[in-house]
Amino acid sequence: MPSILLSLSTSPITLVVLPLVLSVGYVLYQCFFSPLANVPGPLLAKLTRFWLVHKTLKGNLHRExxxxxxLYGSLVRIAPDEISVAEPTAFKKIYGAGNNFRKSDWYGALQGHRRFDLFAERNENIHSANRRLVSRIYSLDTIKCYEPYVDDSIRHFVGKMVEFSSTSIDMGKWLQLFAFDVIGEVTFAQRFGFMDAHEEDGIFTRINRSVASGVWLAHVPWVLRVHNFLMPAIGNWLAINDRDGTVRDYTTREVKNRLGRGSNRPDILGRVYGAGSDTTAISLRAILYFLLIHPDKKMKLIAELDAAAATGKLSDPVKFDEARGLPYLQAVMYEGMRLYPAIATTLPRVVPPEGLYIDNGTKREIFAPGGV
Structure with a gap:
């Protein structure tokens, strides 16, 4: 008998047929017998997470x-064990405070070896403890304390726009230079100097490559683990590791420079270092872009600003509290960020053991089992 089994396991026919049978069985299971088989979606997405990787690498996952x-309604299967939800009532259950939907392994690839990462930390106890440490720092009252320093950067930016008013410039680039300098102003009590130099020093490219690498690896975190295990032999092939290299070194250098300068001026570094230049720049670009392609909306916004300025309700630059009293300005900002979110990827959570019933938009609920 052992010899018969051995001959079967090593015969050419078995080596061809067995993988074929297993593959067919896997396809049949995912399409017809999986707990998510009744959730519609692309065939390839039902079979492998590399559908997500492919769409992410192409940069069009959000549009897809x-x-x-x-096509399919509020629920779409986008991986063998993942569904995309477009049901407002489900959002509150999934992302609401105090829920049992923990962050998935997707976040682990973004956190790496960092111990303090509010966005990617998956342990709820650690996340809650860390959040308490910085909650006062990011409160509205605290953030408003830095408004005078943001205003300095705004004046500098407006001055640069006047300087280049007779020529064409890349506003997308300048909005990122501005956003990064604002982060430097409130974090390190000094602008990075990008607006003065009219250029960045390469850190934008590093950050963009790191983020682009991280978002596709987050869909298949095992690839990152295997790569990092083999890295001593093969070297680093993934830009996401710059978060623990070039980007970390850049931040460390700026921290040392800030501590070396000394200052009585309050800044976020005096409490904690945080970043937001990329998302700020993306939102600014989106708002400006949509205003430019809808000139009637731009003129309506200008009219609101002019009317408020004529009655002495606006400072120069406009203060936060003054801006809150301009309803059309608020609508423009929120609509711009709605149409073009700064984070255009999934933020997956894991269904708790008891599962979740979700309305699929056809008055029929679909059950998502625990672990999905």
Whole structure:
């Protein structure tokens, strides 16, 4: 008998047929017998997470998800064990405070070896403890304390726009230079100097490559683990590791420079270092872009600003509290960020053991089992 089994396991026919049978069985299971088999979606997505990787690498996952939801409704299967939800009532259950939907392994690839990472930390106890440490720092009252320093950067930016008013410039680039200098102003009590130099020093490219690498690896975190295990032999092939290299070194250098300068001026570094230049720049670009392609809306916004300025309700630059009293300005900002979110990827959570019933938009609920 052992000899018969051995001959079967090593015969050419077995080596061909067995993988084929297993593959067919896997496809049949995912399409017809999986707990998510009744959730519609692309065939390839039902079989492998590399559908997500492919769409992410192409940079159109966010558009693809909108398209799929328009075809299939509020629930779309985008991986063997993952569904995309476009049901407002489900958002509160999934992302609401105090829920049992823990962050998935997707976040682990973004956290890496960092111990303090409010965004990616998956342990709820650690996340809650860390959040308490910085909650006062990011409160509205605290953030408003830095408004005079943000205003300095705004004046500098406006001055640069006047300087270049007779020529064409890349506003997307300048908005990122401005956003990064604002982060330097409130974090390190000094602008990075990008607006003065009219250029960045390479850190933008490093950050963009690191983020682009991280978002596709987050869908298949095992690839990152295997790569990092082999890295002593093969070297680093993934830009995401710059978060623990070039980007970390850049931040460390700026921290040392700030501590070396000394200052009585309050800044966030005096409490904690945080970043937001990329998302700020993306939102500013989106708002400006949509205003430019909708000139009637731009003129309506200008009219609101002019009317408020004529009655002495606006400072120069406009203060935060003054801006809150301009309803059309608020609508423009929120609509710009709605149409073009700064984070255009999934933020997956894991369904708790008891599972979740979700309305699929056809008055029929679909059950998502625990672990999805």
């Amino acid at each position: 998800l909108v398209h799929l939801h328009s």
